[in-house]
Amino acid sequence: MLAKGSEPLRAPHLRFQQQAAEAGTLHCLVLDCSGSMLKRRNLTLAKGLLLRWSEQVYRQRGELMVIGFAAGQARLLCKPQKARSSNHAWIDAIGGGGGSPVAAALELAERTLARERRNARGKRIGLWLLSDGRFDPLPARPPSADFCVVVDFENASVPLGRAAQIARSWGAECVPAKNLLTR
Structure with missing residues (x-):
C-alpha cells in the first residue's frame, strides 16, 4: 500500500552512488639502527618485532613503510606499499651502528607521509618510532x-x-619493547 501522494518506485528514482573504497592504513615504522641499539641486542629485538608486525599488516591488507636511521643518515628501507607476505630478506639485511639522526628520519617520514596523504585522501596513517631514545634534542611529532x-x-x-618524554610531547602511547614480546 502506498502512502497518499507517493508514487511507485521507478528506475529514475534510483541513483548509483559509488562508495569510496576504504583507504586503509599505512603503518610507517621509524627504526633506530644506531650503535646504542646494537648494544644489549635491541636492534635484533626491533628487527624481530618488525618481522612480526609486517606479517600482521600483510594479513590486515594494510600498507607498510620503514625508515632506518643511523650513522648520520636516514634512509627508506621499505617504500610505502601494500605489505608483502615475505619480509625476511630485507629485514635480515638491516645493519646498524653510529649516531642517531632522528630529526633526519622524521623529516624523511613527514615528506613521504605528506605525499601519501595527498595521493590517497582518507588513508589512515600511523607512525611507530622504535628507539632507545639516546639522542638529543627530542624530535617534534610529524x-x-x-x-x-x-x-x-x-x-x-x-x-x-x-x-x-617523546610520547608525552607527541600525545602518543609509549610501549616498552619488552611488553611486546608476550603479545
Missing part, C-alpha cells in the same frame, strides 16, 4: 601522522626516559 606510538627499547642501568 604532523601527517594520524596517530603515533613510541616503542621504548631503553634498558640501560641508568635510564634517560626519553621515549616516554
Whole structure:
C-alpha cells in the first residue's frame, strides 16, 4: 500500500552512488639502527618485532613503510606499499651502528607521509618510532601522522626516559619493547 501522494518506485528514482573504497592504513615504522641499539641486542629485538608486525599488516591488507636511521643518515628501507607476505630478506639485511639522526628520519617520514596523504585522501596513517631514545634534542611529532606510538627499547642501568618524554610531547602511547614480546 502506498502512502497518499507517493508514487511507485521507478528506475529514475534510483541513483548509483559509488562508495569510496576504504583507504586503509599505512603503518610507517621509524627504526633506530644506531650503535646504542646494537648494544644489549635491541636492534635484533626491533628487527624481530618488525618481522612480526609486517606479517600482521600483510594479513590486515594494510600498507607498510620503514625508515632506518643511523650513522648520520636516514634512509627508506621499505617504500610505502601494500605489505608483502615475505619480509625476511630485507629485514635480515638491516645493519646498524653510529649516531642517531632522528630529526633526519622524521623529516624523511613527514615528506613521504605528506605525499601519501595527498595521493590517497582518507588513508589512515600511523607512525611507530622504535628507539632507545639516546639522542638529543627530542624530535617534534610529524604532523601527517594520524596517530603515533613510541616503542621504548631503553634498558640501560641508568635510564634517560626519553621515549616516554617523546610520547608525552607527541600525545602518543609509549610501549616498552619488552611488553611486546608476550603479545
